[in-house]
Amino acid sequence: MGTLATELDLPDLTFVDDADRTWQEAREAADAVAAEHWLARGMFGFAVLHYDDVVAVLRDRRWHSASGQILEMAGIESTEWTARRRQSILSAEGEEHVRLRRLVGPAFSPRHADSLRPFMRQVVNELIDGFEGHGRADVAVDFCEPYPIPIICELFGAPKEDWKQFSLWATDIFRIFNGNLEEDLPAIMRANEELDDYLGELIDRRRNTPSDDLVTALIAAEDEGDRLSHDELISLCVAVLMAGTDTTRNQLGCSTYLFAQHPEQWELLRKRPELVPRAVEETMRYLGAVRGTVRIASEDIEYRDVLFPKGTVMAASLSAANRDESTFADPLTFDITREPSNKPQLTFGSGIHYCLGAALARAEQQEALTIMADRMPNLHLDSAVEWKPNSFGIWGPARLPVTFG
Numbered sequence: 001m002g003t004l005a006t007e008l009d010l011p012d013l014t015f016v017d018d019a020d021r022t023w024q025e026a027r028e029a030a031d032a033v034a035a036e037h038w039l040a041r042g043m044f045g046f047a048v049l050h051y052d053d054v055v056a057v058l059r060d061r062r063w064h065s066a067s068g069q070i071l072e073m074a075g076i077e078s079t080e081w082t083a084r085r086r087q088s089i090l091s092a093e094g095e096e097h098v099r100l101r102r103l104v105g106p107a108f109s110p111r112h113a114d115s116l117r118p119f120m121r122q123v124v125n126e127l128i129d130g131f132e133g134h135g136r137a138d139v140a141v142d143f144c145e146p147y148p149i150p151i152i153c154e155l156f157g158a159p160k161e162d163w164k165q166f167s168l169w170a171t172d173i174f175r176i177f178n179g180n181l182e183e184d185l186p187a188i189m190r191a192n193e194e195l196d197d198y199l200g201e202l203i204d205r206r207r208n209t210p211s212d213d214l215v216t217a218l219i220a221a222e223d224e225g226d227r228l229s230h231d232e233l234i235s236l237c238v239a240v241l242m243a244g245t246d247t248t249r250n251q252l253g254c255s256t257y258l259f260a261q262h263p264e265q266w267e268l269l270r271k272r273p274e275l276v277p278r279a280v281e282e283t284m285r286y287l288g289a290v291r292g293t294v295r296i297a298s299e300d301i302e303y304r305d306v307l308f309p310k311g312t313v314m315a316a317s318l319s320a321a322n323r324d325e326s327t328f329a330d331p332l333t334f335d336i337t338r339e340p341s342n343k344p345q346l347t348f349g350s351g352i353h354y355c356l357g358a359a360l361a362r363a364e365q366q367e368a369l370t371i372m373a374d375r376m377p378n379l380h381l382d383s384a385v386e387w388k389p390n391s392f393g394i395w396g397p398a399r400l401p402v403t404f405g
């Protein structure tokens with residue numbers, strides 16, 4: 001029987017995401033902790049920071065997703081919200097999760113993502129048209145913020161006149177993470193209800209008139225006679241909107257910031273666009289917008305001679321694992337020519353909850369960076385970057401003023 005985790009003398013990671021730390025300070029503090037021990041005390045329980053341990057935890061099915069309980073863990077309570085919340089692919093486990101992934105997986109294939117590339121290029125070009133003449137832009141506000149919404153709408157087969165409404169719903173639903181639930185709850189609930197109604201109608205329309213989009217593909221998805229119910233279809237579309245917008249925009253913000261700090265890499269990308277797929281992996285490794293995820297022990301778990309009792313909360317630091325020098329040579333060097341390896345960067349997660357939209361997110365970033373490098377040469381920071389508050393989850397620049405040309 002291993003030593004009880006709570007009895008170990010462990011380094012403390014709880015301070016790392018203090019709001020008043022810069023991300024560089026938080027990174028240094030996390031790396032110092034990672035050098036001391038493979039396990040640390042985390043914000044809600046424990047935390048793993050090394051590549052192999054992060055992968056081991058995320059691939060071990062006894063560690064269940066905590067995404068359905070994040071608000072409770074952060075001390076935010078709302079019976080109204082809890083009552084309304086329904087099962088999502090992000091929080092489903094076991095057979096239920098396997099079934100959902102099996103049904104929806106094919107609709108998220110690289111081939112489907114590739115079919116949206118011409119549309120992505122059109123959106124990227126139109127956004128850059130809006131500021132190219134000025135030779136300066138706030139990339140976070142003018143580009144990253146609006147970029148993912150039309151793509152998700154096109155994916156769903158929602159018409160252009162509804163883009164703005166989608167963006168407003170997504171913004172309101174994301175308020176759930178603002179820590180001000182008492183005030184924000186009415187807007188959050190309203191947005192959820194309106195989005196559910198909209199998606200319900202869209203699904204009904206597609207049942208009658210199939211089209212070439214994700215909603216139609218999900219309606220048709222079948223595995224040995226099994227199909228998604230109407231509620232499951234809505235829930236999946238909401239999960240895609242929630243998981244696919246803020247992640248993409250923040251990652252692109254982080255990546256653009258990195259290139260503004262490394263002009264020689266930006267120039268290299270402009271001259272050698274074939275490096276774009278590697279550049280996407282390297283930016284996600286070096287400065288990932290999803291910095292970690294959380295699991296809960298569904299039973300007593302023994303790992304590396306340590307006993308984690310049922311209910312133990314475990315954070316898996318994707319960002320620290322991405323800088324593990326036993327996996328990535330010279331991890332603090334940003335190098336878009338880095339050779340691909342059989343140990344990929346972890347910003348899309350690992351194991352059964354591995355990002356369902358990874359192919360789409362890769363395509364979105366590849367198309368954006370290719371065109372930006374071409375149309376926005378000599379990229380430099382215009383003034384200080386304003387970062388969103390430090391958080392273990394999704395994070396990136398709130399303002400990213402640059403000059404180019």
Ligand code: HEM
Nearest residue numbers: 089090243244247248251293347348349353355356357361
């Ligand atoms: C750069 C952009 C993105 C990043 C960094 C990202 C990251 C992640 C990560 C880390 C997870 C796993 C969470 C966990 O294990 O707890 C995840 C899951 C997921 N992502 Fe993404 N994501 C991105 C874009 C997208 C897009 C564009 C979509 C939809 C089209 C999407 C849909 C999903 C879904 C549905 C899940 C849940 C999968 C499951 O639980 O089985 N993501 N994502």
